[in-house]
Amino acid sequence: MKLKANYVVTMNKSYEIIENGEIIFDKEIIEIGTNLPKCEKEIDLGENSVIMPALINSHTHLEFSSNKTLLEYGDFIIWLNSVIKHRETLFVECKTECFKKAIDEMKKSGICAFGEISSTGDDLKYLKHSPLKVAYFNEIIGTAPGAVDMLYQDFLVRLSESQALEGKNFKTGISIHSPYSVHPVLMDKVIEIAKKKNLPIQAHFMESKAERRWLDEGEGEFKLFFEKHFKNAKPFIKPIEFLEKFKNTKTTFVHCVYANDKELSKIKEIKADIAHCPVSNRLLNVGLLDLERVKNFSIDYSVATDGLSSNYSLNLFKEIRAALLMHIELHPKYLAKDLLKAVTINAAKELGFNNGSLEPGKDADMVTFKLPSKVTQKELLPLQIILHTNEVDHLFINGKLIK
Ligand code: MCF
Ligand code: FE
Numbered sequence: 001m002k003l004k005a006n007y008v009v010t011m012n013k014s015y016e017i018i019e020n021g022e023i024i025f026d027k028e029i030i031e032i033g034t035n036l037p038k039c040e041k042e043i044d045l046g047e048n049s050v051i052m053p054a055l056i057n058s059h060t061h062l063e064f065s066s067n068k069t070l071l072e073y074g075d076f077i078i079w080l081n082s083v084i085k086h087r088e089t090l091f092v093e094c095k096t097e098c099f100k101k102a103i104d105e106m107k108k109s110g111i112c113a114f115g116e117i118s119s120t121g122d123d124l125k126y127l128k129h130s131p132l133k134v135a136y137f138n139e140i141i142g143t144a145p146g147a148v149d150m151l152y153q154d155f156l157v158r159l160s161e162s163q164a165l166e167g168k169n170f171k172t173g174i175s176i177h178s179p180y181s182v183h184p185v186l187m188d189k190v191i192e193i194a195k196k197k198n199l200p201i202q203a204h205f206m207e208s209k210a211e212r213r214w215l216d217e218g219e220g221e222f223k224l225f226f227e228k229h230f231k232n233a234k235p236f237i238k239p240i241e242f243l244e245k246f247k248n249t250k251t252t253f254v255h256c257v258y259a260n261d262k263e264l265s266k267i268k269e270i271k272a273d274i275a276h277c278p279v280s281n282r283l284l285n286v287g288l289l290d291l292e293r294v295k296n297f298s299i300d301y302s303v304a305t306d307g308l309s310s311n312y313s314l315n316l317f318k319e320i321r322a323a324l325l326m327h328i329e330l331h332p333k334y335l336a337k338d339l340l341k342a343v344t345i346n347a348a349k350e351l352g353f354n355n356g357s358l359e360p361g362k363d364a365d366m367v368t369f370k371l372p373s374k375v376t377q378k379e380l381l382p383l384q385i386i387l388h389t390n391e392v393d394h395l396f397i398n399g400k401l402i403k
Contacts, residue, residue: 002039009052011357022116025364027399032088032206032358034056047369054112054365055316056347059254059275063123066093066213073283076208079204094256099126107403109315110367111393115351117175121158128165135351136162137175139191143183152189171352173200179242191245195249200250200352207255209285215239237261248271249373251352257289264297273300273350278323280306302347316343317389324386336383364399367392
């Protein structure tokens with residue numbers, strides 16, 4: 001089949017935007033350019049139309065999707081305490097309908113794939129029928145030395161249940177919750193598995209000032225938090241040692257708001273990525289990632305919504321619009337280009353899918369939509385896309401029309 005649009009945003013290495021472009025595809029993209037050979041089925045999308053790679057939400061927690069107003073925003077530790085208090089209730093309340101609603105919202109906004117952090121494995125029965133591609137990260141969390149064996153066994157069961165679904169549309173991975181919440185013995189065990197099986201990893205890292213202080217000095221709000229819940233009051237690991245553990249893996253560090261230059265340089269050295277969740281960071285009031293610094297270290301980053309546990313929406317166009325407005329340190333025209341990369345090609349790399357750009361041989365995962373009027377300067381197209389798009393007209397996954 002062939003589609004034709006005013007603008008085809010390829011997201012290839014040279015960020016090529018083809019005017020009056022065409023794309024021929026079946027399950028995969030076959031050819032892309034202008035004046036391509038005739039096809040039996042052809043659609044011209046018309047005035048002010050755009051085709052671009054479908055979006056990829058690299059980091060979510062769908063198991064928390066029943067949260068609307070229950071969790072307490074405005075302070076990281078207060079939020080964390082509210083998660084501990086309401087976690088079970090939220091999980092019980094999120095069943096078929098709730099997962100469907102979450103996936104529907106992503107679908108409408110043109111998302112073809114998402115990275116799911118699963119702490120229990122209970123979401124697997126809903127996600128195995130997902131119309132969107134899933135990268136399923138089995139989370140390991142827990143610091144009590146006495147619980148290490150039990151937690152590890154439980155993790156292995158969840159991992160093997162998810163690995164049974166492994167395929168083109170379903171990838172499995174590992175999530176190490178964070179440097180403050182996982183026993184180092186557990187970290188080593190699961191990183192070993194990731195290395196052996198070549199699985200992608202995600203880890204929350206340096207999300208809050210409280211985390212920074214706790215890991216550096218063993219003091220601050222986290223000290224009180226740990227004394228209250230877990231009776232242990234010493235951090236297990238230094239941030240740089242934590243990062244070192246991920247050498248020779250394919251890891252994405254989520255948040256990194258308080259990562260210092262040494263840590264960013266280590267993240268670059270081990271070829272890891274960063275997942276940036278600006279709305280979540282704002283709502284938990286932890287501050288804003290310095291994207292200019294991340295760029296100076298040449299670290300690739302994705303932008304993600306995080307879960308409805310720390311966001312009001314899973315719509316990635318809304319997320320990158322928020323990012324565009326928040327990051328006043330960067331020029332909107334160039335930031336917009338980077339943000340589109342963040343939710344396509346960069347996120348695809350992090351999750352391990354063969355999509356994220358429109359190039360021959362890539363999966364035909366793409367969206368179409370229309371801008372409200374003509375764009376006079378092609379250079380401004382990414383910015384106009386981010387300002388004016390909330391939902392897409394069509395979403396193709398593996399060449400199949402999903403929306
Ligand atoms: O990314 C946000 C904020 N940082 C850390 N964790 C979570 C986020 N959203 C949900 N979580 C989950 C996490 O996966 O909340 C639990 C973990 O299972 C926090 S620790 C009780
Ligand atoms: Fe998260």
